[in-house]
Amino acid sequence: MMLHIPEVLSKVQVQQIRAELDTAAAWQNGQFSAGAQAQKIKQNLQFDLQHPSYVTLSQDILSALKQQALLQSFALPLHILQPMFNCYQNTGTYGNHVDNAVQYCAQVQRPIRTDVSMTLFLSEPEEYQGGELIIEDNYGSHEVKLSAGDAIVYPATSLHRVEPVTAGQRIAAFTWCQSMVKDDWQRSMLFNLDMTILQLRQQLGDTAEVLALTAHYHNLIRQWSQL
Template identity: 30%
Template sequence: MYRVLQILTDAEVAECRRIAASAPFVDGRISNPHNKAKQNEQLHEPAAYQKSSDLLRKAMLRSPEFMEFAFPIAMAPPMMTRYKPGMKYGAHADAAFIQLPGATIRSDLSCTIFLNDPADYDGGDLHVSLGDGELSFKLKPGEAIIYPSDTFHQVMPVTRGERLVAITFIQSRIPDPFRRTLLFELNEVAALEGLKMDPENYARMQLVQQKLLRYWGDMP
C-alpha cells in the first residue's frame, strides 16, 4: 500500500535546492498553530513557492507509475519543508480534508519527495506505521515515498545537517487503499503480460479493468 518512485531528474533536484537556498522559510506551524508535534520550517515566499510547486507537480504528473499507483484526481500544491538539528515531526495522521484556495480535497495519499543526499544529515528518517509493521524511509534525492494518509507517521529528530523535502497530499479516484492497490497490480500484470496473452483473453482482462474502475471510481 506504499510505493517508492523516482520523480525528479538531477536538474530538477538542483533547481529545487537552488530555490530553497535563496528563499525565506518560516516556522512550519504557521499553517497549523495548534500542531504541537510539528517542528520544522516551510517555504513561505510566494514566488518561490509557486515556482517550486509547479516544478514538483509537473514532475509527479508526468510519472506513469505515479499516475497508475495513485489514480490522482486532485493534489495539494507541493511544499518544500526543511529540518535543522533538533527539529522533528512527532507521530501523527494527516488531516482527512485539506483546504486549498477555492477547493477542498480529501487526503487519501501522502507523499514526501526527498531533495538532498541522505549523507548530508543524520536522523530525519520518515517512519510509517502500516499494520504491525514499522517502515523507515530516507531516500535519495528525487525519490518519493507515497503512502496512505490515514497511517501514523513521524519524522525522527535531525541531529546533524539539514533535511530538505517536499510534501503533498493526493485525492485518489480510488479512495479505498485495498481496491486501489488491487487495481494497480492488475493493471501492472496487464501491461507486462497482456500482449503475450491470447487476444480474446487480453480483451476480457481489459474489460475487467474498466469495470472495476467504473465500479470503484469515486468520480470522473
C-alpha cells in the same frame, strides 16, 4: 500499501530547486501551519507560501508528479494539491500523527479529501543524519530515507513521523491527492492488477485474455470510483 517512485526529478532538477530554495531564504516556523495538537510535536521549517518563488517551484514539482505513470496507477489521482516544502535541522522532528483528512485545494477552489500522501526527497541521504520517515501500517513500521529526486507515496490514513535530524538538513517537498477511488484496499488491488496487465502485455501482447483483464480493470474503476 506504499510505493517508492525513483527519479521523479533528475539530479540537475534537484540542484536547481535546492539553489532556488537556498537563494530565497524564505523558511518559516512549521508550527504556524499546525493545529493545536500538532504544534506540540512538530519542529520544522516550511517554505513561505507567499514568497514569489513558491508558485514556480511548486508547479515544477506538480508537473513532474503528474508525468509519473506509476503515481497515476497507484494513486488514481483526481486532484493533487500544490506541493509545499519543508526543512528539518538542529534536531527538528515531527512526532507520530495522521495528516488532516481535508485540505483546501487552490486549483479547484474547494476542499478535497486527502487519500494519498506524498514526500519527494530533495536532500541526499548522506547530507543529514536521522530524519527517517517512519510509516506504520498493519505490517509494522517502515523506515524511509530515499535519494534526492525520489518519492514515497502512501495512504494518508497511515500513522507516521519524521525522526530527529541530528546533523545537516533534510529538505523535501510534500503534498496530498484525492483519489478517484477512496478505499486504499481497492486502490491496491487495482494497482496490482494494472501492473500484472502491463507485464502480460510485454510478454504476450494484446491477446484476448489480456484484453479481458484490461476490461475487468476499467470496469472495476467504474464500479469503485467516486467522481
